[in-house]
Amino acid sequence: xxxxxxxxxxxxxxxxxxxxxxxxxxxxxxxxxxxGPPNTPYxxxxxxxxxxxxxxxxxxxxxxxxxxxxxxxxxxxxxxGEICLDILKGEWSPxxxxxxxxxxxxxxxxxxxxxxxxxxxxxxxxxxxxxxxxDSLVRYxxxxxx
Amino acid sequence: MEPKESDADERTLHLADAxxxxxxxxxxxxxENILNEKLTELLTLLKGQLFTNVHxxxxxxxxxxxxxxxxTLIGRKTLGEEYVDIFIVNKSNxxxxxxxxxxxxxxxxxxxxxxxxxxxxxWKLRNGSGEGDDSDDDxxxxxxxxxxxxxxxxxxxxIHMLLFYFKGAYYDISRRVSGLRxxxxxxxxxxxxxLKQKNANTYKILGSxxxxxxxxxxxxxxxxxxxxxxKKVYTSSGKTLNDSxxxxxxxxxxxxxxxxxxxxRSHHFNLSDxxxxxxxxxxxRKCILxxxxxxxxxxxxxxxxxxxxxxxxxxxxxxxxxxCRQICRPQHVIPLR
Numbered sequence: 001x002x003x004x005x006x007x008x009x010x011x012x013x014x015x016x017x018x019x020x021x022x023x024x025x026x027x028x029x030x031x032x033x034x035x036g037p038p039n040t041p042y043x044x045x046x047x048x049x050x051x052x053x054x055x056x057x058x059x060x061x062x063x064x065x066x067x068x069x070x071x072x073x074x075x076x077x078x079x080x081g082e083i084c085l086d087i088l089k090g091e092w093s094p095x096x097x098x099x100x101x102x103x104x105x106x107x108x109x110x111x112x113x114x115x116x117x118x119x120x121x122x123x124x125x126x127x128x129x130x131x132x133x134x135d136s137l138v139r140y141x142x143x144x145x146x
Numbered sequence: 147m148e149p150k151e152s153d154a155d156e157r158t159l160h161l162a163d164a165x166x167x168x169x170x171x172x173x174x175x176x177x178e179n180i181l182n183e184k185l186t187e188l189l190t191l192l193k194g195q196l197f198t199n200v201h202x203x204x205x206x207x208x209x210x211x212x213x214x215x216x217x218t219l220i221g222r223k224t225l226g227e228e229y230v231d232i233f234i235v236n237k238s239n240x241x242x243x244x245x246x247x248x249x250x251x252x253x254x255x256x257x258x259x260x261x262x263x264x265x266x267x268x269w270k271l272r273n274g275s276g277e278g279d280d281s282d283d284d285x286x287x288x289x290x291x292x293x294x295x296x297x298x299x300x301x302x303x304x305i306h307m308l309l310f311y312f313k314g315a316y317y318d319i320s321r322r323v324s325g326l327r328x329x330x331x332x333x334x335x336x337x338x339x340x341l342k343q344k345n346a347n348t349y350k351i352l353g354s355x356x357x358x359x360x361x362x363x364x365x366x367x368x369x370x371x372x373x374x375x376x377k378k379v380y381t382s383s384g385k386t387l388n389d390s391x392x393x394x395x396x397x398x399x400x401x402x403x404x405x406x407x408x409x410x411r412s413h414h415f416n417l418s419d420x421x422x423x424x425x426x427x428x429x430x431r432k433c434i435l436x437x438x439x440x441x442x443x444x445x446x447x448x449x450x451x452x453x454x455x456x457x458x459x460x461x462x463x464x465x466x467x468x469x470c471r472q473i474c475r476p477q478h479v480i481p482l483r
Contacts, residue, residue, distance in 0.1 A: 002436065002438065003435070003436050056463075059459055059460055093466075093469075094468045095435070095469055106304075
């Protein structure tokens with residue numbers, strides 16, 4: 001647990017990072033805001049991440065989710081917000097920290113991976129190689145939420 | 147088991163030997179499995195794969211129940227019993243069993259293990275929730291009770307199997323409880339008798355092996371149990387054990403490793419001390435896993451350094467180096483000295 005406190009101090013020292021514990025006295029639940037990367041359909045949108053830290057952290061990966069029905073992405077389950085990312089599952093290493101995890105998810109937005117789809121609708125479009133359709137469908141979902 | 151040549155014994159049938167009981171049981175299991183398979187297939191068609199996956203246990207119970215209700219319960223032989231020509235009689239081999247005994251057996255055989263499992267789970271859960279407000283000592287004691295209730299059940303099962311191998315009467319605990327014995331349905335020829343005697347001896351050898359095995363498993367447990375009892379007696383009589391005795395007591399719980407010194411007694415190398423391992427440069431004296439100055443710096447086969455505790459804990463999770471993912475088994479981690 002002392003490792004989490006150290007991470008908290010480092011994160012707190014930098015003020016350009018939107019990653020903070022939900023309440024100051026409990027480091028087990030965090031939230032993060034990520035911005036849609038430029039030149040992607042997510043540009044101009046902000047997304048909230050919910051992070052919960054298991055007791056075994058850092059030997060077990062943190063559990064990260066988007067808000068439900070908020071993230072149309074091939075590797076995100078739209079209904080639940082669950083994320084399919086290797087480092088959140090079997091490829092986790094205790095060397096990674098919360099900041100790196102959030103940055104990886106941010107990177108996932110610009111580099112979707114068709115091999116492990118959680119959103120079948122988008123997965124099919126991506127496998128077909130229809131980038132225009134993929135991007136438009138994402139935009140449609142994002143518009144609809146507004 | 148020695149057959150006497152008197153008139154009354156001429157008419158009573160021979161008790162079945164262990165070999166044929168086991169054989170009948172195997173055959174029955176085989177048929178139960180077939181029934182189970184068919185039932186699963188049917189349910190998959192009707193209710194879908196998910197349903198059958200979730201209810202595997204229940205389906206197997208139901209198929210067993212169906213099989214035994216159609217055979218034993220209504221007083222017919224099961225296919226396995228027919229196969230080796232044995233049938234059920236009561237404890238004293240003086241008559242057939244009553245209907246309620248058969249019912250007890252069928253229910254015990256099918257639902258028994260399932261219910262016991264549920265009961266243990268429930269008991270554990272109740273105990274677990276009550277643990278919070280107990281003092282530390284009490285919760286440890288409760289922990290041990292949970293462990294011992296499972297071992298007691300295992301122990302009972304082993305004793306039952308031992309009895310079966312030596313005496314060859316009841317193959318199932320439920321049969322023992324409801325008093326269902328087996329006799330052979332035909333007169334034995336002399337050569338058959340000899341063969342059966344030989345078989346019984348083989349089973350006795352098997353039984354002795356099992357006896358040895360259970361002795362070796364339960365001895366350490368018994369030792370721990372008796373130690374705990376002694377401790378309780380000591381504390382109740384007002385005497386206190388000295389520190390080292392307590393230490394041995396705690397480590398002995400697992401029944402294997404003892405006399406491990408307490409953590410505070412062993413010497414640790416801590417890199418917050420600047421004079422410790424001077425060859426490690428200033429900027430790499432922190433462990434990347436706990437982000438603190440390393441305690442007992444230890445080297446993975448690839449050369450990366452971590453705290454001993456950090457890297458061995460991680461290796462229990464996954465056997466690779468957190469930094470470079472090369473294989474790193476816990477037994478290959480080398481503490482620096």
